[in-house]
Amino acid sequence: MAFDIEMIKGVYTTMGERVNKAREIVGKPLTLSEKILYSHLWDGTPNKAFQRGKDYVDFAPDRIACQDATAQMALLQFMQAGKSKVAVPTTVHCDHLIQAKDGAAADLKNANSVSSEVFNFLESVSNKYGIGFWKPGAGIIHQVVLENYAFPGGMMIGTDSHTVNAGGLGMVAIGVGGADAVDVMAGMAWELKFPKLIGVKLTGKLSGWTAPKDVILKVAEILTVKGGTGAIVEYFGPGAISMSCTGKGTICNMGAEIGATTSTFGYDESMERYLRATERADVADAANKVKEHLTADAEVYANPEQYFDQVIEINLSELGPLLNGPFTPDLSTTVGKAMTEKAKANDWPIKVEWGLIGSCTNSSYEDLSRASSIAQQAIDKGLKMKAELGINPGSEQVRYTAERDGILGIFENLDAKIFTNACGPCIGQWARYSDPKNAPKNSIVHSFNRNFAKRADGNPNTHAFVASPEITAAIAIAGRLDFNPLTDKLINENGEEVMFDEPTGWELPPKGFAVDDNGYLAPEADGSHVQVSVKDDSERLQLLTPFEPIGDSITGAKLLIKAFGKCTTDHISMAGPWLRFRGHLDNIANNTLIGAVNAFNKKTNFVKNQLTGDYGGVPDVQREYKKAGIKTIVVGDHNYGEGSSREHAAMQPRHLGVAAVIVKSFARIHETNLKKQGMLGLTFANEADYDLIQEDDTFNFLDLNAFAPGKQLTLEVVHTNGTKDTIKLNHTYNDAQIAWYNEGSALNLIKKQNA
Ligand code: SF4
Missing domain, CATH: 3.30.499.10 (Aconitase, domain 3)
Known part of the structure; x- marks a missing residue:
């Protein structure tokens, strides 16, 4: 059995009490999104109301899914945590590393040859640590999750932005970076800013050529690619109920394209039909018993403007393709x-x-x-x-x-x-092309x-x-x-004018689903004997070595780069051809900050090596500093590290020996990732101090030995002409995060606590 019915029943057992308590605390009827969020608090039963878009809240997700490209570094990190098993049900899906060229049989054979090392690694780690493994060719992560694991009222995270697809089965499912997934695998809480709520009321009914895809294409037109940022989009109304479960999945899936935290639908008969068709009648039976908690309170959908931060209405009967x-x-x-x-x-x-x-x-x-x-x-x-x-x-x-x-x-x-x-x-x-460029x-x-x-x-x-x-x-x-x-004619082989009739199809296969080998490998009950092998000379995988603590004294540090303007996680750790090295920290570190613009010459990947006076690529220069035992700092502008939540953008500089990243402001997830990797992520107390930093500067932290929550740090900036500036730096480290820094990383601390 792929899914865990006992876990699902456990969620439903406590849901009623938690939802009732939340309704009492919030003091008004609840949306579905709130019911799911408040019933998944890390601390259990709710005891305070959270402010949407403001409060950071610790949650306890029910499950985790990882795809093959992101799972590599996530699992390499999890191996560092000193745990024998993952703390919550987890699956790995091999779907990204298969190239389409000649058709399924030949392409799968080729992928199994080209990426065998990565697939074997993921399979053996999964087997060892109690993780369900879906082989190459088993399917695309989010379709497999919808068919096997998603359940109404559940909360899951996944190391892929389209994890949100599971909202089609009434979940709050959210895409995260590998470091967040590792925390939950290791038994820690998962933090999220309590989302805002957007309600989308669907009236009318889809017909003819119009499909669920057109609903989300319309929502994207209305909200644009940024309109859902920081919000859960909750769909409701007669149009929502009339749609198939997989159609709902399509709509939730593309919630990622409007920047939404996730999207979801209330439990209805289409979901029940889908659960039963995919051999999960016991999940449907269990859900039916707590139905009232798996959709919003009736008052919410009657007067949505009072309960959502924004409401959109779409009449499906008027929608065209x-x-x-x-x-x-x-x-x-x-x-x-x-x-x-x-x-x-x-x-x-x-x-x-x-x-x-x-x-x-x-x-x-x-x-x-x-x-x-x-x-x-x-x-x-x-x-x-x-x-x-x-x-x-x-x-x-x-x-x-x-x-x-x-x-x-x-x-x-x-x-x-x-x-x-x-x-x-x-x-x-x-x-498709031999030379795509x-x-x-x-x-x-x-x-x-x-x-x-x-x-x-x-x-x-x-x-x-x-x-x-x-x-x-x-x-x-x-x-x-x-x-x-709908209106145009085509000329057929006989020269006749023909038109298409409306499409027809089946919501679910009339003869039921069937499969010979679904591609799932269950982990062994006790995987302690399973050996995870990574070749020493592998270019795609590298076992991690725990980071050494940076320590409470940083003096004589050099400037690696002062980044000018936008510096996203793509500038810090590019994707594209570098994707193949996502499981090899030292190899992927060769792309560290190569996209960042050097503030002193406005060039990318061209920085001064203060040891020689020569200019070179950022990773090469940094490796020279590391060889010489010299710590470095990176300076950045506003919203440094925006973009994806990939932890590589923090792990790579850390691996190469960067001690601190000092910026005008951080993208929050990247700031947290730096903290998790045991680095200093600091902001200028006075933004204008960014301008004081010169290309040949040397840095001394004057009071790092008194690093404490809420207390500024002092940095002495020594310029080549002998003059000095002393500047103040802010930080947001709490006690636990300072402990991460002191231990070298959050994982080092978890390991120590386990021991
Ligand atoms: Fe795969 Fe879906 Fe991501 Fe496309 S969007 S790469 S199909 S998981």
Whole structure:
């Protein structure tokens, strides 16, 4: 059994009491999001009301999911914690490291050869520490989670931003960095700023060509890519209830594209149907007993303006199919004529080269069946594909069932490529070009979630548009971006004019789901004997060595770089080709800060080595300081470390010997990551002091031995002309975080406590 029914029953047992207490404390009816949040407090029963968007709160998530790219460093860190097992149910999913090229069989074989070392490592660590392991080809993390683990009213975290997909089954599911996941695996609390709440009331009913995807494309148009930041989006209303569970998953999935913390729906019959169809009748039975806690209080949905920070209303009966893009998921265009005009005005190629159906967003049985109904019509009406078509089923269970029911055969009759049950083109794992940087301008349409430049195929000239699977299929068959299947005719092989009928499909497979080998490997009950092997000469994996404490004396430190302007986690630790080194700290450290702009020459990866006077790349210069036993500091501007929550952006400088990062202000998660890795993350008490820092400066911390919560630190800045400035630095370390610093890292402290 993949899921843990006893854990779920445990959540439901305490939920009623906690929700009732929360309602009493908050003093008003509760939204679903609040019910889930207040019933997952680390301290148990609520005893105070939290301010939305202000208070940081410790939570106790029910489960964790990790994908193969992020799991490597997360598990390498967990191995440092000195625990014999993960503290909460955890799964690892191998889906990102499989390139789409020749079709599923050949591509999977190739991935198993190219990344065997990484897969074997993840499998053995999972087996050792009680983690469920989903093999390459088993499916895309979020579809597999929805099919096997998500449950109404639960809370989960995952080391992937589209973890939010599980909101389709009524969860609060949130994407986090590996360091956060490691904390929870090790039995610690997980901190989150209590989110704001956006209510989306769905009235009317989807029909014809309109799909759940169009709902979220519309929400993205309304809220834009930033509009959901710091908020949970809660969907409700008759339109919500009328939609399938996987359709709800699609909507929640793309909540990541509007920056939302997560999105969710109240428990309803579509969820019950989905739970029973995926062999979780006992979860449905348990949920039915606590139904009233798995949706908002009736008063909330009756008068949403009083309970949400923002309310949006969408009438599904009036919604039409949308095409969002290119380069951003919030740029909406109604299919058809509006696109003709927009494409002409913006010089977007009208001819469509590829249609891609899949990704964690739209790869359910329902998605494939509706798209296949369009493909079948093309065959029946004598139409030939004008573009190429690629399909990534969401899971082996979906693929096997779709194959059994003839759905995949329909696509194959149109010469579509059936790729592996994996991310593939959605994460740039698509061997479309030999030289993507110099590839031609073109348009593609896909049912994925993200469409920024280079995302799918590495070609900056690819204009990617996002649509529902059925619209993607129709546009790929027509080969035109501005094709409107509701009104436009196509000419078939016999020269006749034909039109598509509306798509049809099944919410769930009429003959039930089936699968031969779902790709799941359960861990051994006692994994203590399992050996985790990492080759000494591996370029992709490296066991971690605990960081030495930096200590309470930092003198004679040199400036590594004074970063100018925006410095995101991508500037600190780039993605792209560096992805392959995510499990090898020393190798990936060779990209440390190579994207940051040096304030003194406005160049990237070009800093002065104070030991030689020469200029060089940031990692190379830093390695010279490390060799000489000299500590360094990094100086930055506002919101330093914004972007992803990846812990590599803190671990890499730490590994290379940077002792402190001093900035005007931090992105909060990066600041916490620095603290977790036992570094100093400090801010200028007087922002203007940033301007005092010169290229050849030397730094002495004058009172680090008195490091204490709420007490400023003093830094002496020695300039080459012999003059000195003494500046004050603020910090937000509490006692526990100072203990992390003193021990060298949060993990060192956990290990010590275990011992
Ligand atoms: Fe991320 Fe795309 Fe994979 Fe989904 S399918 S997990 S969005 S890479």
